Amino acid sequence: PYENPFLNKKFIVNGETITLGFLFNYYAQSWTEEEKDEIWRWEEFTHNKLGVRVKVHMGKFMNELVNIRDNFFMLHYYIGKVTYQEKSYIENWINNSQYTDFLDSLGQRSILSLTVLRNHFSDEKEIRILYSYTPPDYGNDNDFVRNNVRVIGPLCKQPFNWRGIVEEVLVDMRMNDDEMSQIKTKLENAGVYCPVNRSLAS
Numbered sequence: 001p002y003e004n005p006f007l008n009k010k011f012i013v014n015g016e017t018i019t020l021g022f023l024f025n026y027y028a029q030s031w032t033e034e035e036k037d038e039i040w041r042w043e044e045f046t047h048n049k050l051g052v053r054v055k056v057h058m059g060k061f062m063n064e065l066v067n068i069r070d071n072f073f074m075l076h077y078y079i080g081k082v083t084y085q086e087k088s089y090i091e092n093w094i095n096n097s098q099y100t101d102f103l104d105s106l107g108q109r110s111i112l113s114l115t116v117l118r119n120h121f122s123d124e125k126e127i128r129i130l131y132s133y134t135p136p137d138y139g140n141d142n143d144f145v146r147n148n149v150r151v152i153g154p155l156c157k158q159p160f161n162w163r164g165i166v167e168e169v170l171v172d173m174r175m176n177d178d179e180m181s182q183i184k185t186k187l188e189n190a191g192v193y194c195p196v197n198r199s200l201a202s
Contacts, residue, residue, distance in 0.1 A: 005090060008115045011099040025133045026114060027156040034125040039201040042172060060165050070144040075107055078130040080115035084122040098140055107132060119200040131156060156173040163191045
């Protein structure tokens with residue numbers, strides 16, 4: 001409930017109960033600005049499976065992600081540095097907000113509601129990439145979304161070229177040499193050439 005805190009919030013407007021229905025159409029990808037390689041991150045985010053850590057230049061990443069063939073790209077793509085607050089602060093914010101607090105022409109106020117988390121998670125130093133998906137059958141004239149963006153289960157997908165975006169891949173310290181070699185081969189087959197190193201976190 002704190003990842004999208006206003007998703008089910010009920011507002012009373014002119015005697016009617018309404019919600020911020022557009023919040024159902026936001027998709028997020030989480031990154032971190034923390035450069036240190038720490039063991040707890042591997043334990044927390046790989047869920048006891050083998051993983052990799054991908055380093056990108058966020059400017060290059062956003063330049064590739066924000067597709068100007070989408071006529072309404074300014075209403076679809078956002079990046080936000082997560083701020084961390086006490087649980088009581090967030091609950092007070094939810095309880096004392098008005099419907100109109102989240103209405104603006106570029107959707108930036110609603111994005112702010114998606115970039116606040118509890119202090120408990122502050123060590124994650126999260127950067128959140130957000131995409132506002134407008135289904136083509138909503139009556140909008142957007143050929144890019146209609147032809148390129150797909151919602152598959154909990155995921156929202158669009159074309160993305162990782163070449164020149166990835167600066168480094170750090171592989172799990174538990175990977176053996178063969179598994180690390182397979183990672184390098186998969187990257188090269190996808191046209192991604194970057195240093196591939198093993199984590200030294202302990």
